[in-house]
Amino acid sequence: MKIIVKIILAILILAITISCEKDETFPEAYYSCSDIGTNQNHPHDEEFNNLINEIVGSGVPGMMLSVHDNINGYWSGAKGFADLASGVRLSPCNITRVGSTVKTFTAVTILLLQEEGKLNLDDPISKYLTDDQIKGLANANQSTIKQLLLHSSGIYNYIQSLKFQTASLNDLTKSWSPDELLEHARGKDAYFEPGTDVLYSNTGYVLLGMIVEKVTGKPFYEVFEEKIFIPYDLTFTQFAATDPVPEGIVRGYVDLYSNLNLINATYYSGWDYYTADGGLISNAYDLNKFMTSLFQGDILSEESLNEMMTWMAPKGGYGDGFETFYGMGIFRIETDFGTAYMHSGDAIGYFASMAYFPQQGVTISWAVNANYGKVDEFTQSKEAMEKIYKVVLGQ
Numbered sequence: 001m002k003i004i005v006k007i008i009l010a011i012l013i014l015a016i017t018i019s020c021e022k023d024e025t026f027p028e029a030y031y032s033c034s035d036i037g038t039n040q041n042h043p044h045d046e047e048f049n050n051l052i053n054e055i056v057g058s059g060v061p062g063m064m065l066s067v068h069d070n071i072n073g074y075w076s077g078a079k080g081f082a083d084l085a086s087g088v089r090l091s092p093c094n095i096t097r098v099g100s101t102v103k104t105f106t107a108v109t110i111l112l113l114q115e116e117g118k119l120n121l122d123d124p125i126s127k128y129l130t131d132d133q134i135k136g137l138a139n140a141n142q143s144t145i146k147q148l149l150l151h152s153s154g155i156y157n158y159i160q161s162l163k164f165q166t167a168s169l170n171d172l173t174k175s176w177s178p179d180e181l182l183e184h185a186r187g188k189d190a191y192f193e194p195g196t197d198v199l200y201s202n203t204g205y206v207l208l209g210m211i212v213e214k215v216t217g218k219p220f221y222e223v224f225e226e227k228i229f230i231p232y233d234l235t236f237t238q239f240a241a242t243d244p245v246p247e248g249i250v251r252g253y254v255d256l257y258s259n260l261n262l263i264n265a266t267y268y269s270g271w272d273y274y275t276a277d278g279g280l281i282s283n284a285y286d287l288n289k290f291m292t293s294l295f296q297g298d299i300l301s302e303e304s305l306n307e308m309m310t311w312m313a314p315k316g317g318y319g320d321g322f323e324t325f326y327g328m329g330i331f332r333i334e335t336d337f338g339t340a341y342m343h344s345g346d347a348i349g350y351f352a353s354m355a356y357f358p359q360q361g362v363t364i365s366w367a368v369n370a371n372y373g374k375v376d377e378f379t380q381s382k383e384a385m386e387k388i389y390k391v392v393l394g395q
Helices: 010-018 044-059 101-113 147-149 162-170 178-182 201-218 222-227 286-296 300-307 374-379 384-392
Strands: 063-067 073-083 097-100 280-282 325-326 331-337 338-347 350-357 362-368
Touching: 044 063, 044 073, 044 384, 063 286, 073 286, 101 147, 101 178, 101 201, 101 286, 101 300, 101 338, 147 201, 178 201, 201 222, 201 338, 286 350, 286 362, 331 362, 331 384, 350 374, 362 374, 362 384, 374 384
Parallel strands: 097 338
Antiparallel strands: 063 073, 063 362, 097 280, 325 331, 331 338, 338 350, 350 362
């Protein structure tokens, strides 16, 4: 499932401007990180390693995979390179951009705030956001917090604005503020009446981050840290707002011409550094820990978790992907191995995905430091996901 819309023109400009530049290099120590243990005693260690080797061997620069079940615990592995120019191998503990997977964290934080009595999902968002913040956003005056979480508000997705895409490609290193992003959704028609359908909207999650800040009086990413990162020992997870390109983050690449001639795009993801619709930095291991803790009932109350899984089907169908239902910051997909609760995320040069299979009690997460072109075929297409699920769940 592709979560962030590809801005092809932006990537073309990126290629023109940097393809002839020589990549900067770093010593191996720049990417050093705390060992998380790979659990080589896992009964399927060989199969999992073979899977990563096969995907990396297809031309993907680097891939990390993490698997958890209640019998064997956590398994983590990585193959390929964290940095092609420097020749540094990827480790399971390296940090990478994980894009829109943050939306699940955003939803969980909102639900925790409801448990604390600081908001109610049925509240209109106008209760928390000022007239200036929501002015010009069609449906904002009628939408509830729950509808933002479910992508059922109908509020226009700023990423689809041609004006935004043009502004972004003209300054690929620009760091965008929430208000600047919202400007590209103002004056746009809503997709539908609130609550009548579902359609993915990053704009809604920008607004949710602003609501978190309103009810807590703190930057939303500090609230994420206090309520999720620290309590659940997500030691590799941070938000780009605190350090947009932190030391040790793996290099990200794009396959512009679909020929696996990869271009370094590490510094070109600035529109979601300061908003709750993207900007998360983590790795496959921490994403796995988060999803396992969430769906095994360690983070939210049973009532909140059930409310999170309030499913809506898009009226427009599912395209050529999995049969998909929208929940609050999560999707339910139907696979050959049964139901999975999942979310994926893109940033320019990066992709990550996390899925929990309730029937098997298994969590699968992976991250790669490249996207677009042929890379997507091997790492995030329906066929690629089915292959990963089959290797892990078919054992």
